[in-house]
Amino acid sequence: MPTRTPANTPPPLDADTRKRLLAGTHHDPHAVLGAHPAPGGVTVRVLRPYARAVSLLVEGRTVELADEGDGLFSVLLPLAEAPAYRLRITYDGRDSETEDPYRFLPALGELDLHLIAEGRHEELWTALGAHPMTHQGVTGTRFTVWAPNALGVRVCGEFCCWDGTAHPMRSLGSSGVWELFVPGIGEGALYKFDITRPDGTHTVRADPMARRTEVPPATASVVTRSAHVWTDDAWMSRRAEHPAHRSPMSVYEVHLPSWRPGLGYRELAGELTAYVTDMGFTHVEFMPVSEHPFGGSWGYQVTGFYAPTSRLGTPDDLRYLIDTLHRAGIGVIMDWVPAHFPKDDWALAEFDGRPLYEPGDTRRAEHPDWGTLTFDYGRTEVRNFLVANASYWFEEFHVDGLRVDAVASMLYLDYSREEGGWTPNEHGGRENLDAVAFLQEMNATVYRRYPGIVTLAEESTAWEGVTRATHHTGSDGFGGLGFGLKWNMGWMHDSLEYIRHEPVHRQYHHGELTFSMVYAYSENYLLPISHDEVVHGKQSLVSKMPGDWWQQRANHRAYLAYMWAHPGKQLLFMGQEFAQGAEWSEAHGPDWWLLDPAYGAEPDHRGVRDLVRDLNLRYSATPALWERDTDPGGFRWVEADAAQDNVLAFLRFGTDGAPLLAVSNFSPVVRHGYPVGVPRAAGAWREVLNTDAARYGGGDVGNPGALSALPGPLGAFPARLLLTLPPLATVWLRPE
Structure with missing residues (x-):
């Protein structure tokens, strides 16, 4: 049996130190708590509110500590140096043994602190947040948080009944970082930070660097570590061999919580991967998966920038989903929202009181x-927080691209602001120079660290050089922003404006289809029909079309084939691939029942789905449609001025010169013997896709068999084809 030794009481704390310690405003609690040399030996002081008694287990003995009141206990040991010891805490008759958090050296290195202060910590998530680890031979969790304005910070959680009094953190100098290693805390523990503001009041906050959270509406952060073993080496090793702008990219945009309501990340891994593979899409784009408190924001109001939403499972469950998609040859793009954050009082807003x-x-x-x-x-540490966050998703989750939301709102100081409601930059302009520098740094960093990835900008203005390299200066005096691709919002708005008109009126809007080619090569573009176009009263894609149901579906099919043939990559939001008639709702997701034969007559919605599948397969197999997306030599107008006919025709060319001819007839009449110029005076052409095919729900009007090019100039072409153009349809043809 260990012997019980009478305690010697050390001198009491001075009033100011005691007050600051109990109020949570002491910047260095390790200087007061734990073991320290003192006259006559070593003082050990412990802060354990609500404890009935505290003892030291040291050198085979149990040494009682004197109760100093307010949860403070102390003892003076007649020793020359601090011994190894453990604590025994008694709460209402219950004893528990633990290590003393205040006997440990800082668990964060000087290099980390230097990089944080410089704003150059490219793996910030490894330094800040909660990290299970073994420190000085003891297992526990290191908690670190950046809160430079705080008078003090304490960590609280389930392990202390959410009272942080016993766990004040130490300030690590001018870095603004606070740190505490808490022994015995491991994966799954819930925690937050109790921050004392400059005015002395307290606020309890979720960890900005949390890598896992509770399921909303609960808001605690969760200690986590990854145990996932990646199996996508083949995908990752060859990713850099295929630059996005010279590769096929057909993107299926998905809101994961509503794609198949009720499925988590792991269930989605099977069903989504099988569906996307069958449909022939090359990539999926997840609407934001970062944690967000309000599901109705669809993920665009983020509070947990480093935490995948726990609504669908754990971070490793998301890794499993991405791993599964990669093994099937599907790339993964994630929506990323560095433009703004919500004001929730437990999250980032005035985080440390200012x-x-x-x-x-x-x-x-x-x-x-x-x-x-x-x-x-413009703040070094904030920019670092965001740049590192971009790297985090590439590094830890193997995503292949980030689509950056609301870039225009970042670039302009006067964005959506009334006159007098904004301040100009140092040159008197409206450009947000700090945001420009941030985007350039982010893009330069991730492209350097992760070859083969792509960043995409949702940028709705004519800002010059969105996809220009950051070291190339344009006529505006700015370097390029460094994105890989830009959403072509102009094409989207113009083409949807054209297609919504009755065919009889389309001749007066013909320029809305042709104008996109005036600027098609000013940036590297992706053509988006995204979630934003099928909500809030805008109607689904098929419901935007004029006419009866047959004509709406015919317009829908013709539009999609025109889109797939147009220069640029393409993105389609879920539900539009089978002509869902209703707007999307996050409450119930796509109307999958429309594909059930019991509800839809063959080949109604299923016919449109079959067309999209064939568009993807033909597209991926036809280099002319993607190899030269950023090269003006890969496109040539054949018929741009047939406004009265509602006809549009153009050629796409691969690097080997092989052409594909796309002809769209956006009128509801069949046009027989319609002359279309072609670049070859000899040889046969064959229809490779026709949106009016019966299997897609069309009238099966078209051009069966081989078509011979007739000699004789037509415009700038040496030969012509006489085509039968189906009504409200697009046809693709290739030479044999």
């Missing part, structure tokens, strides 16, 4: 469109 992640000037901080806050891109 504006920290947001600008101090409310005119810059407030985002008028969404009632959120913008990031302070």
Whole structure:
């Protein structure tokens, strides 16, 4: 039996130290708590509110500590140096043994702190947040948080009944980082940070660097570590061999919680992968999966930038989904939202009592469109937080691309602001120079670290050089932003405006289809029909079309084939691939029942789905449709001026010169013997796709068999084809 030794009581703490320690405003609790040399030996002091008694287990003995009140216990040991010891804490008759958190050296290195202060910590998630680890031979969790304005920070959680009094953190100098290693805390523990603001009040916050969270509406952070073993080596090793702008890219945009409601990441791994593979899409794009409190924001109001939403499972479950997609040859793009964040009082807003992640000037901080806050891109640590976050998703989750949301709102200081509601930059302009620098740094960093990835900008203005390299300066005096692709919002708006008109009126809007080729090579483009176009009263894609149901579906099919043939990559939002008539709702997702024969007559919605599958398969197998997307020599107008006929025709060329001819007839009449110029005076052409085919739900009007090119110039071409153009249809032809 261990012997019980009477305690010697050390001198009491001075009043100020005691007050700061108990109030959570002491910047260095390790200087007070734990074991320290003192006159006559070694003082050990412990802070354990609500404890009935505290003892040391040291050198085979049990040494009782004197109760100093307010949860403070102390003892003076007659020793020359601090011994190894453990604590025995008694709560209402229950004893528990633990290590003392205040006997450990800092678990964060000087290099980490230097890089954080410099704003150059490219793997910030390894330094900040909660990390299970073994430190000085003891297992536990290191908690670190950046809160430079705080008077003090304490970590609290289930392990202390959410009272952080016993776990004050130490300030690591001018870095603004607070740290505490807590022994015995491991994976799955819930925690938050209790922050003392500059005015002395307290706020309890989720960890900005949390890599896992509770399921909303609960808001605690969760200690986690990954145990996933990746099996996508083949995909990752060859990814860099295929630059996005010279490769096929047909993207299926998915809102994961509603694609098949009720399925988690692991169930989606099987069903989504099988569906996307069958449909022939090359990539999926996830609407934001970062944690967000309000599901109705669809993930675009993020509070947990480093945590996948726990609504669908654990971070490793998401890794499993991406791993499965990669093994099937499907790339993964993720929506990323560095433009703003919500004001929830447990998250980032005034995190440590003052504006920290947001600008101090409310005119810059407030985002008028969404009632959120913008990031302070000029602050070194905030920029580092976001740049590292981009790297995090590539590094830890193997994503292949980030689609950056709301880029225009970042680039312009006056975005959605009234006159007088914004302040100009240092040159008197409206450009947000800090945001420009941030986007350039982010793109340069991820392209350097992760060859073969792609970043995509949702940028709705004519900002010059969105996809230009960051080191190339344009006529505007700015370097390029460095994105790989830009969403072509102009094409989207113009083409949808054209297609919604009755055919009899389309001749007056013909330029809305042809104008996109005026600027098609000014950037590297992706053509989006995204979730934004099929919600909030905008109607689904097929419901935008004029005419009866047959004509709507015919327009829908013709439009999609025109889109797939147009220069640029393409993206289609879920439900539009089978002509869902209703707008999308996150509450129930796509109307899958429309594909059930019991509800839809063959080949109604299933016919449109079959067309999209064939579009993808033909597209991927036809280099002319993707090899030269950024090369003006890969496109040539055949018929751009047939406005009265509602006809549009153009050629696409591969690097070997092999052409594909796309002809769209956006009128409801059959056109027989329609002359279309071709670049070859000899040889036969064959129809390889016709959106009016019976299997797609069309009238089966077309051009069966081989078509001979007739000699004799037509415009700038040496020969012509006489085609039968189906009504409201697009046909693709290739020479044999």
